[in-house]
Amino acid sequence: MKRLCLIFLLHCAFTFAQNTAAVNWINQHAVSIEDASPDTPLIAFAQSVPDKFRDARIFGFGEASHHGREFFNLKAKFFKYLVEQQGVRVFIMEESYQAEHGINEWISGGKGDSTTVLNNFGHYLWRTREVLELLQWIRSYNHGKPRGAQIRFYGVDNQMGYDINKILRDYVQMHDVKIEESLLAAADSCATARFGEVASGKWDKKMIPKLQAIKQLLQQNNEENNTYSHEYNDMIRALERLEQYTAYISWPANGVRDNAMCENVLKILELEGNNSKAFLWAHNEHINKKDFGATVPSMGSRLKEYFKHHYYAVGFDFGNGVLKGYKVKNKQVAGSEYYTLNKPYKKTFAETLFQAQPDIYFIDMDMAGKDSVASKFFGAEMKQLFLGGPGFDPKRQTFSSRKYTEAYDGLIFIKTISPVTY
Numbered sequence: 220m221k222r223l224c225l226i227f228l229l230h231c232a233f234t235f236a237q238n239t240a241a242v243n244w245i246n247q248h249a250v251s252i253e254d255a256s257p258d259t260p261l262i263a264f265a266q267s268v269p270d271k272f273r274d275a276r277i278f279g280f281g282e283a284s285h286h287g288r289e290f291f292n293l294k295a296k297f298f299k300y301l302v303e304q305q306g307v308r309v310f311i312m313e314e315s316y317q318a319e320h321g322i323n324e325w326i327s328g329g330k331g332d333s334t335t336v337l338n339n340f341g342h343y344l345w346r347t348r349e350v351l352e353l354l355q356w357i358r359s360y361n362h363g364k365p366r367g368a369q370i371r372f373y374g375v376d377n378q379m380g381y382d383i384n385k386i387l388r389d390y391v392q393m394h395d396v397k398i399e400e401s402l403l404a405a406a407d408s409c410a411t412a413r414f415g416e417v418a419s420g421k422w423d424k425k426m427i428p429k430l431q432a433i434k435q436l437l438q439q440n441n442e443e444n445n446t447y448s449h450e451y452n453d454m455i456r457a458l459e460r461l462e463q464y465t466a467y468i469s470w471p472a473n474g475v476r477d478n479a480m481c482e483n484v485l486k487i488l489e490l491e492g493n494n495s496k497a498f499l500w501a502h503n504e505h506i507n508k509k510d511f512g513a514t515v516p517s518m519g520s521r522l523k524e525y526f527k528h529h530y531y532a533v534g535f536d537f538g539n540g541v542l543k544g545y546k547v548k549n550k551q552v553a554g555s556e557y558y559t560l561n562k563p564y565k566k567t568f569a570e571t572l573f574q575a576q577p578d579i580y581f582i583d584m585d586m587a588g589k590d591s592v593a594s595k596f597f598g599a600e601m602k603q604l605f606l607g608g609p610g611f612d613p614k615r616q617t618f619s620s621r622k623y624t625e626a627y628d629g630l631i632f633i634k635t636i637s638p639v640t641y
Contacts, residue, residue: 225344226413235513236241238570238571238596239573240592240595241592241593241595241596241597242570242574242575243383243592244584244587244590244592244593244596245525245575245580245593246571246575246576246577247576248582248586248587248590248593249577249578249579249580249581249582250263250264250267250580250582251263251295251580252264252293252577252580252581252631253338253579254294254579254581255288255289255292255293255296255579255633256296257292257293257295257296257299257349257352257353257356258296259292259296260300261296261297261300264300264581265300265304269583269586269629270630271410271531271585271628271630272579272583272629273305273527274528274529275496275528275529275530275531275583276488276495276497276526276529276530277411277484277488277496277497277498277499277522277526277529277531278296278297278301278307278496278497278498278499278531278533279499279501279506279518279519279528279530279531279532279533280294280498280499280500280501280502280506281501281502281504281505281506281507281521281532281533281534281535281627282294282333282380282502282503282532282535282540283503283534283535283537283603283604283606283637284537284543284606284610284611284636285344285502285543285601285606285607285608285610286344286543286606286610286639287537287540287542287637287638287639288349288537288636288637288639288640289537289579289633289635289636289637290535290608290633290636291347291349291350291353291639292349293535293579293631295349295352295353295356295501296355296610297498297533298498298500299356299475301496301498302360302370305496305623306496307370307496307497308368308369308370308371308491308495308496309370309371309373309487309488309491309495309496309497309498310357310370310371310372310373310470310497310500311372311374311375311484311487311497311498311499311500312345312372312373312374312375312376312499312500312501313342313374313375313480313500313501313502313505314340314341314342314345314376315340315342315374315376315378315381315460316374316375316383316456317339317341317374317379317381317382317386317492318340318372318374319373319384319453320339320370321336321338321339321451322336322340322354322372323371324340324476325354325358326357326358326361326369326370327361327366327369328358328361328362328411329357333351333354333355336351337350337351338356339372339509340526341376341378341379341381342376342478343641344608345602346641347639347640347641348639348641349639349640350510353557357370357372361429365438371441371491372531372547373483374485375480375483375484375487375499375501375518376480377460377464377466377467377475377476377480377483377581378464378467379409379464380409380411380412380460380461380464380465380468381409381411382410382570383406383409383410383457383458383460383461383464384403384406384407384409384410384411385410386404386457386463387403387406387433387454387457387458388403390437390450390454391403391595394435394444396436396438396440397436397440399431402429402432402433402436403433405426405429405430405433406429406430406433406458406461408426409426409430409461409464409465410461410464410504412465412468414468414471417468417469418467418469419469419470420470420471421469422468423463423465423466423468423469423470424469426465427462427465427466430458430461430462430465431462432458433458434455434458434459436568436636437451437454437455437458438455441635442627452637456486457585459486460483462568463479463482463483466479467479469485474516474521477505477516477517477518477521478516478518480505481518481521481522481525483521484499484518485525489602497578497616499522500549501518502607503534503535503603503626504520504535504607504619505517505518505519505607505617506519506534507517507519507520507532507534507621507626507627508520508522508523508530508532508624508625508627508628509523509621509625512534517587518534522584528585531628531629531631532626532628533627533628533629533631534623534626534627534629534630534631535631535632536568536569536572536603536630536631536632536633537632537633537634537635537636538547538562538563538569538571538572538573538632538633538634538635539559539561539562539563539573539634539635539636540554540559540560540635540636540637541557541558541559541609541636541637541638542557542558542559542560542562542610542636542638543555543556543557543610543611543612543638543639544557544558544609544610544611544612545609545610545612548581551621554605557638558611558613562618563604564602564604564618566601566602567601567603567604567618568601568602568603568623569603569604569632571583571596572632573632573634575632578633578634578635579631579632579633579634580631580632581629581630581631582597582629582630582631582632583628583629584597584624584628584629584630585628587624588624588625594624597622597623597624597630598622598624598625599622600620600621600622601620601621601622601623602618602619602620603618603619603620603621604616604617604618604619620631
């Protein structure tokens, strides 16, 4: 018994020494981010930009929760920096294709106003004051600039099929494309289908060939009339997104979704040209650059495989704060609930990161991986609190296990977070 106690005490002492060394390293080498305001410049970061960050073409910025104000505002701050300093003009979100038209029209100076533009988002997660303020900044930036110099908005998610059938019918009627009603009805069925209403693993095999037949007819009509245009390209993209949605609801595995999102990013960059640079806004789990098990291939891991060092993944972590979740009564969601997390969970990265001096700071994982002290901490497999769309549930915490040096190229840690404003 005494021997077991001694081993335990020695282990605790070793762990404490390791964590203390890691905290000391962070205090010496982390880049402090002055504040979480989206409107102030990145002064310290601009003076020590990592080489890989400077050379990247696509920047994946995650969030440890879809409901954290500081995550949203810091991403807006970095996006503005990348637009002004590194020529980023493509803004991509974990959002639907259907949101693109209305948002691009507004940020390009078209009709609509700040009270209605957020209604274009299919995910309610983005209908926040923080996102609206960023869209207003983009609208001001685009003012007076030619199309090629403006920032463009794109959605890459495949979780929504709504209205694509209506877009298709309008296009077919406008361009007098001969398509049988049975095929258009199939598109109607795909766009309006819901989870649990289709045969798992079977329905997509029946419906996707019909969508592909529609695409072939559109391509044939386009070739015959030689009418290649942005409108035609967008219609093809919309049909491809409907195929992805059909596959997703028939087999809603994470791999299906992330693989589709990666394909959509590649097509967007192809449309925007070889010199285009993009900012990608999504959850940590989507932008991370390593697969966590064969059944969960992340969008970021595919992008890293394709772009190599030209893809830069920035993950977020935090210590405490007010977290959004749901009230559940009789196994049914009964509104929102806000909980206070007073301190980080034990045996997580955040438990140690929280002890460093800066309130908000950036760590370059390439630098950390090359240091003997930092690599032992950031390269160790530890837990990170996982908060997805449903938010925080104090009775059912979910953790992701990872090595930060493998998951991210850069890490932003925030000591205290607060809820977004819907």
